Amino acid sequence: MVNGDPSRLAGQCAVVTGGSRGIGLAVARRLLADGAAVSLWARDQAVLEAASGQLAAGARVSCHCVDVSNPDEVSGAADQTRSRFGRVDILVNNAGILGPRAAVGDYPHEAFETVLAVNLTGTFNCCSAIVPEMVRNGYGRVVNVASVVGKDGNPFVSGYAASKAGQIALTKSLAKEVARSGVLVNAVTPSASETEIFGRLDDDRRQKLLANVPMGRFVEPGEIANLVAWLCSPECSFSTGAVFDISGGRASF
Numbered sequence: 001m002v003n004g005d006p007s008r009l010a011g012q013c014a015v016v017t018g019g020s021r022g023i024g025l026a027v028a029r030r031l032l033a034d035g036a037a038v039s040l041w042a043r044d045q046a047v048l049e050a051a052s053g054q055l056a057a058g059a060r061v062s063c064h065c066v067d068v069s070n071p072d073e074v075s076g077a078a079d080q081t082r083s084r085f086g087r088v089d090i091l092v093n094n095a096g097i098l099g100p101r102a103a104v105g106d107y108p109h110e111a112f113e114t115v116l117a118v119n120l121t122g123t124f125n126c127c128s129a130i131v132p133e134m135v136r137n138g139y140g141r142v143v144n145v146a147s148v149v150g151k152d153g154n155p156f157v158s159g160y161a162a163s164k165a166g167q168i169a170l171t172k173s174l175a176k177e178v179a180r181s182g183v184l185v186n187a188v189t190p191s192a193s194e195t196e197i198f199g200r201l202d203d204d205r206r207q208k209l210l211a212n213v214p215m216g217r218f219v220e221p222g223e224i225a226n227l228v229a230w231l232c233s234p235e236c237s238f239s240t241g242a243v244f245d246i247s248g249g250r251a252s253f
């Protein structure tokens with residue numbers, strides 16, 4: 001069951017990057033239940049269309065096939081979203097990739113750059129295309145989906161960890177920049193959720209991931225969506241530049 005109060009975000013428009021599946025799709029579902037129109041930005045047109053069909057929210061959903069690491073594509077998707085819904089009030093930077101698992105000495109340089117380009121530069125590109133409009137409007141909510149790995153690190157995923165730490169620093173910097181404008185910028189740091197980002201998880205890897213989590217289970221995308229939805233709402237009114245833990249007790253700070 002999806003929580004939601006359709007009057008909460010009525011009349012608002014949310015962009016959810018990586019909204020075609022996993023955590024992004026759960027966030028989209030929750031923001032729709034809260035009354036927002038939602039623009040899904042993701043890589044694969046067929047997956048986007050399937051997501052839009054699942055959401056079954058008709059005119060309140062639009063889909064854009066966009067690579068967030070490409071600033072021209074991001075700017076085009078922002079223009080299309082504005083022409084469809086008028087303005088953007090909420091931006092959830094959720095698009096992300098894990099990249100390879102490899103020791104630093106074996107980690108391909110090109111892959112390191114790609115992970116940073118999608119996870120970190122992609123977040124910057126979307127903020128750059130949308131936050132100035134929010135500032136002009138005097139209202140906006142930005143939520144960056146980082147990871148507990150960006151705070152605590154994990155072995156063999158240096159590109160991912162660095163990109164997520166960068167997202168946290170970008171969150172804090174941008175939040176201070178726009179703090180008096182009505183635009184709040186926060187990050188969430190989930191622990192592992194069993195989505196397609198991992199590919200197929202074998203038992204050994206699953207057990208290693210769970211061993212890190214004091215609560216001993218994966219977080220559900222819907223649980224992350226509930227936290228993100230609050231951060232996207234006017235009820236979140238005095239938190240900005242903050243990093244909200246959702247790691248089942250894993251985070252050490």
Ligand SMILES: NC(=O)c1ccc[n+]([C@@H]2O[C@H](COP(=O)([O-])OP(=O)(O)OC[C@H]3O[C@@H](n4cnc5c(N)ncnc54)[C@H](O)[C@@H]3O)[C@@H](O)[C@H]2O)c1
Pocket residue numbers: 017018019020021022023024041042043044066067068069093094095096097118122145146147148189190191192193194195196197198
């Ligand atoms: N699943 C986890 O364990 C976990 C834990 C902490 C944080 N996160 C973060 O949550 C976010 C969503 O992850 P998920 O688990 O739902 O993964 P997922 O693989 O199921 O979904 C990723 C989404 O990002 C989109 N995407 C990937 N590259 C893109 C690009 N270049 N441009 C636009 N869209 C792109 C995909 O199309 C897809 O919609 C990621 O940022 C991830 O780092 C995930």
